[in-house]
Amino acid sequence: MKLNEQKIGFLGAGKMASAIIRGLLKSGISKENICAGEKYEPSAEVARKDFGIFVTADNAEIVKRSDVLIIAVKPKDIAEALSTAGPTGQKLFISIAAGVTTASLEEMIGKDARVVRVMPNICATVLESATGICPGKNASKEDVALAKEIFSTVGVAMEISEDLLDAVTGLSGSGPAYIFPVIEAMADGAVYAGLDRKTAMILAAQTVIGAAKMVIETGDHPAVLKDMVCSPAGTTIVGIQTLEEYSVRAAFMNAVIDGAEKSKEIGKKK
Numbered sequence: 001m002k003l004n005e006q007k008i009g010f011l012g013a014g015k016m017a018s019a020i021i022r023g024l025l026k027s028g029i030s031k032e033n034i035c036a037g038e039k040y041e042p043s044a045e046v047a048r049k050d051f052g053i054f055v056t057a058d059n060a061e062i063v064k065r066s067d068v069l070i071i072a073v074k075p076k077d078i079a080e081a082l083s084t085a086g087p088t089g090q091k092l093f094i095s096i097a098a099g100v101t102t103a104s105l106e107e108m109i110g111k112d113a114r115v116v117r118v119m120p121n122i123c124a125t126v127l128e129s130a131t132g133i134c135p136g137k138n139a140s141k142e143d144v145a146l147a148k149e150i151f152s153t154v155g156v157a158m159e160i161s162e163d164l165l166d167a168v169t170g171l172s173g174s175g176p177a178y179i180f181p182v183i184e185a186m187a188d189g190a191v192y193a194g195l196d197r198k199t200a201m202i203l204a205a206q207t208v209i210g211a212a213k214m215v216i217e218t219g220d221h222p223a224v225l226k227d228m229v230c231s232p233a234g235t236t237i238v239g240i241q242t243l244e245e246y247s248v249r250a251a252f253m254n255a256v257i258d259g260a261e262k263s264k265e266i267g268k269k270k
């Protein structure tokens, strides 16, 4: 199955669908091969204007035109989106909804449905998503490979077993929202210390990019990298002491655990 020969339809054309569509177009997929079902007309109009793709409120028309359907509505809206999807035949369904299991998607689409569950993140917008992928019971190796190819256009995509996808959701699905306030708060600190806001924001964001690259490219443990920055009796160790006083590491750890548990909870709802 070649990606550039697939007709890809999105159910929902909101924030995440737009991010993924942008990645597909940037990777050379023709806009003629992408379409979207979106019931909120202002979002539909934005997608038409930004991407030049076919967008309609008629989900059945999207299913008819597509080989692969990407479910990109909120978990609570999936049942309605699928109930208006018409005959689904043996098309491949890829869901990016938080918490919703492949088993419950198969129940809604049909017991033989080919389903792949994926958890990307909002950084797909800048082609830097961290994405976890797992197959449903009827999905073939080729289906998983195709999903991996699609999500590799917007960042890093890895196959992960489904029992761990809630953990991926808490970590990389929600994670950007935990880091954005860190960047804002660090910039606030620099403004307090006298830097102008624009410079502070650029330096704060680049610091996060640089730190992330250090972890990925050196392969060193973050604690080792932290020690490289902390000079004895220097400026950094006093900041580390403050973070420890406020239990910042525990707070981040608990935020990820809470997100993972919420994802599991969503999966239990019918």
Ligand SMILES: NC(=O)C1=CN([C@@H]2O[C@H](COP(=O)(O)OP(=O)(O)OC[C@H]3O[C@@H](n4cnc5c(N)ncnc54)[C@H](OP(=O)(O)O)[C@@H]3O)[C@@H](O)[C@H]2O)C=CC1
Pocket (backbone or CB within 6 Å): 011, 012, 013, 014, 015, 016, 017, 037, 038, 039, 040, 043, 059, 071, 072, 073, 074, 075, 077, 080, 081, 082, 084, 096, 097, 098, 119, 120, 121, 122, 173
């Ligand atoms: N935002 C994120 O960072 C991430 C989100 N996800 C998952 O991605 C999915 C989409 O999230 P996101 O893009 O943020 O959500 P958005 O609300 O931005 O997009 C969903 C869009 O789908 C529309 N919609 C709702 N019901 C239907 C329907 N029956 N048919 C067609 N369109 C419909 C909504 O319209 P209306 O507003 O009128 O309801 C909305 O425009 C969710 O399931 C979420 O769990 C996964 C990873 C990260």
Ligand SMILES: O=C(O)[C@@H]1CCC=N1
Pocket (backbone or CB within 6 Å): 098, 169, 173, 174
């Ligand atoms: O908050 C949410 O439910 C979605 C899923 C992961 C990120 N955003």
